[in-house]
Amino acid sequence: MTEATAETFDAVVVGAGISGLSAALSAVEAGLRVALVEKTAAIGGSSAMSGGWFAFSGTAEQAAAGVRDSAEHFLADLLEVGGHANDRALLQAYLDNQAELYAWLKGRGVVFQELEISSGQSAARSHLTPIKEVLRSFADAFVAAGGTLLLDSRVTDLVRDGGRVSAVVVDTPDGSRTLEAAGGVVLASGGFSRGTDLLRIFAPEQLAGIPYGGLGNTGDGLKLAWKLGAGMADMSYISGTYGSHPETGIEFHELLCAYYLGAIIVNKDGKRFVDESVSYKTLGSACLDQPEGLGFEIFDAKVRAKSQRGVPLKDMDTLEDLGHVFKADSLEELARIAGIDAGALVDTVGRYNAVVAGREEDEFGRTGLCTGVGELLPIDQAPFYAYPAKTLMNSTYCGITINPQAQVLDVAGEVIEGLYAAGEVTGGFHGAAYMTGTSLGKGALFGRLAARSIAARVGVPA
Structure with missing residues (x-):
């Protein structure tokens, strides 16, 4: 299609996961003409394969559960889990806008069914929602509001006009199309x-990890921005997530955090090799260094009783139904059926129980359950369980640099006019590791910020 016959929109959004859908829906709600371009045959991407957790502080759910939390504690945790390598301006943008995002999600019918403490958190701030339903409702609302959704369509080029990104070239089932973007292009491609x-x-x-994530997550958006001189952040911190069975498939989000x-x-x-209370991204790197890249989560009846069917990260019932959990009445028998050195496992559990009893110092410095919160429990109540798990390469959490307005920055820190980005394609937010719930959270939030920036550019209040 020639430039003369190019289709014109106010905004073009690339990628239909939580960040792209939030950007596109927010933009169309503001009265913009919006095209949402998705490389695969269905919306959702990695977001649809996630556990469905959003991280917020100061919510009604926290108040109802008696959880004491604040934006200050949230920030401290983000910096701690991120090794203080995070871009604080992006963290502050999240904290300043989280209440508005939370209200917008609830206003769109999103229901948070569970509140949990998880990786990187010193207080329970992971809010669970059926994410596939949320994604579908956003896509339906976008189309109903007049948005244009293109599936099976891959963006192959960003077009610049006088230094500003003004259009995209899209390879569709019907041939190449050029979509002009009067206000800007949002990269939300994962x-x-x-x-x-x-x-x-x-x-x-990380190639040794189990490949996971959206089938379209091959870095297209990152390469498009890189070609234009975009800066990069957090590239040295890429790590998979520990806790997935070696037979994990794309149809079920299998990740157990019994630790x-x-x-x-x-x-x-039969030997421990890490402090189990740290981020599961940190655990992921540690597990890759073990024989066969395999680590076994060892627990007893007390921990097994904490399972919540249907709740990601702690659903031991479903995993046992799948035959992915070994069970035995003794540690020796458990080791035999799981393929672990029996003598070493018995010795390891004995020494760990001595730590819990206060008779020894833990060799890895473990003092609590999740992020150091929660009392350690002895492993002493039969039956005993072993869940074999590997590192899942489900997310990269690094990429192109942005500012708090979701504008893409070049290698010199200057704005690339007309180009915005949100979600996993961006870097800078997480730093060295990741807090549960901040991926979906930052995707939705910076998607909305991108839409707000584009609306302001075209003169439409968002």
């Missing part, structure tokens, strides 16, 4: 957990 070429450049050791409930993690030699 990370590159399935982009072996980029992983080979930035994190070759945040009281389990320990051992390798095939």
Whole structure:
């Protein structure tokens, strides 16, 4: 299609996960003409494969549960789990706008069914929602409001006019199309957990993890921005997430965090190798260094009783139904059926129980369950369980640099006019590691900020 016959929109959004859908829906709600372009045949991307957790502080759910939290505590946790490598301006943008995002989500019918403490949190701020339903409702609302949704359509180029990004070239089932974007283009195309070429450049050791994430997560958006000189952040912190069975498939989000409930993690030699209370991204890197890249979550009946069917990260019932959990009446028998060194496992559990009893110092410095919160539990009540798990390469959490208005910055820190980004394609927010719920949270929030910035540019109040 020639430039003369190009289709014109106020905004073009690339990628239909939570960040792209939030950007597109927010823009169309503001009265903008919007095209949402999705590379695959269905909306959702990695968001649809996630656990469905959003991280917020100061919510009604926290108040009802008696959870004491604040934006200050939230910020402290984000910095701590991120190794203080985070871009504080992006964190502040999240904290300043989280209440508005929370209200917008609830206004759109989003229901938070569970409140939990999880990776990187010193207070329960993970809010669970059926994410696939949320994504579908956003897509339906976008189309109903007059938005244009293009599936099976891959953006192959960003067009610049006088230095400003003004259009995209799209490869569709009906041929190449040019979509002009009067206000701007939003890259919300996800990370590159399935982009072996980029992983080979930035994190070759992660190729040993189980490939996961959206089927379209090959780094297209990152490459498009990189071609225009976009800066990059957090590329050295790429890590998979620990806790997925070796047979994990795309149809079910299988990730167990029994270690945040009281389990320990051992390798095939029956030995612990890490403080189990740290971020599961940190655990992911540690597990890759173990024999066969395998770590077993070892727990007893007390921890097993904490299972919540249907609640991601702690659903031991479903995993046991799948035959993915070993069970035995003794540690020796458990080790035999799981393929772990029995003598070493018995010794490891004995020494760990001595730590819990206060007779020894923990060799890895573990003092609590999740992020150091929660009392350690002895592993002493039969039956005993072992869940074999590997590192899941489900998200890269790094990428192009943005400012708090979601504008893309070049390598010199200057704004690339007309180009915005949100979600996993961006870097700077997480730093060295990741807090549960902040991926969906930052995707939705910076998607809305991008829409707000574009609306302001075209003169429409958002």
